[in-house]
């Protein structure tokens with residue numbers, strides 16, 4: 001640490017996350033880790049995200065714990081009442097790509113006596129081309145951060161080869177179970193339905209989203225390195241393949257486990273430092289009164305929207321399973337409805353008896369709670385990692401982006417859960433809940449526990465992610481000399 005302290009004030013890193021909850025969460029953890037290692041850190045978000053953080057996250061605790069971590073903002077160009085939800089992501093993405101460059105450039109070149117000059121940009125790969133252009137323009141080293149899973153990043157990166165070897169495109173519904181044989185590092189693991197959602201659809205609606213995500217993945221070749229929120233024991237074969245293409249792959253995850261590991265760092269963060277919603281902690285009190293590993297936690301993340309019909313399939317499935325459940329129903333989760341957590345009359349009794357519903361939960365703490373025995377998840381990458389670290393088996397109901405491939409890895413590669421992909425049916429929900437929580441309970445709890453052990457080992461001194469984080473820190477320092 002002495003050497004780091006000596007260098008305090010010299011290394012100034014700007015982190016630019018994509019304006020989404022999952023991306024902000026994971027990049028905020030990295031920002032905290034860098035601040036703990038005495039970097040001057042600027043965390044750059046859009047005005048809209050900044051306002052939400054100020055409203056719902058513990059910004060005061062953040063600045064007290066990390067005085068060298070500063071929040072800064074740029075406009076995302078959208079009106080205040082714009083939904084910025086899943087179907088509006090394209091607007092957000094295209095505005096940032098077309099207008100944000102001068103705004104980011106100004107931040108990167110500004111320098112005051114109190115603030116050292118920026119020596120490195122860690123840009124979200126979600127904004128791949130934009131961050132590469134702006135870093136080139138101001139001559140600052142760029143490292144990309146990938147908030148999605150390594151498997152998704154790699155499957156997208158390999159898209160041109162998949163088209164070349166005739167594995168793609170997917171030829172309609174009847175082609176969904178065809179096995180992909182030529183993806184390096186994951187041969188014969190994925191069916192077409194397990195590929196990232198951008199590969200789905202007909203030619204006409206496939207091309208644009210796929211082209212831009214693949215394009216962004218290839219932009220990472222312009223960065224000096226890529227940071228992935230994963231660890232060797234989870235994604236080793238993929239990481240080996242990636243290292244053949246990218247000069248530096250820093251597999252530093254699970255980032256939240258690094259922060260929570262008191263053996264490594266002396267500051268313990270509160271979990272709500274980057275929340276976009278008001279955290280309802282009453283569910284922790286409810287969990288305190290539930291038996292050991294008896295509760296299924298249900299959450300579909302920050303972006304997923306579902307129809308009322310699908311909501312009801314889940315609701316019936318959960319109540320009919322007769323298991324206890326804690327369910328996050330975000331205020332904007334059911335398309336076109338407010339107050340969508342009102343309990344349907346026929347399900348009132350079962351919900352009251354065994355269920356608890358909140359608008360937003362302290363998820364990391366919930367997953368670590370001793371009453372939790374399973375997680376019905378949309379398989380967002382952060383949720384998946386949080387469940388892995390907590391040793392909680394999963395039932396996966398993937399929605400979009402990397403979730404389809406993550407759920408395949410959960411069920412077929414890591415064997416820590418079940419994959420409900422492309423099905424939304426109350427009987428299937430009921431059966432899977434009982435399979436996970438009763439019939440195959442020991443099997444899944446044991447494999448999840450073994451995986452959690454590996455995750456904790458990776459962030460302990462000498463572990464792969466622990467070493468990789470130190471490599472990253474050394475590398476950033478070396479670029480400023």
Ligand code: UDP
Nearest residue numbers: 022301302303328360361363380381382383
């Ligand atoms: N999350 C939370 N409370 C909730 C639901 C989600 O704190 O009630 C957090 C969760 O811990 C995770 C993030 O929101 O860190 C969701 O990210 P993920 O990548 O899983 O999914 P996304 O929201 O990007 O689809």
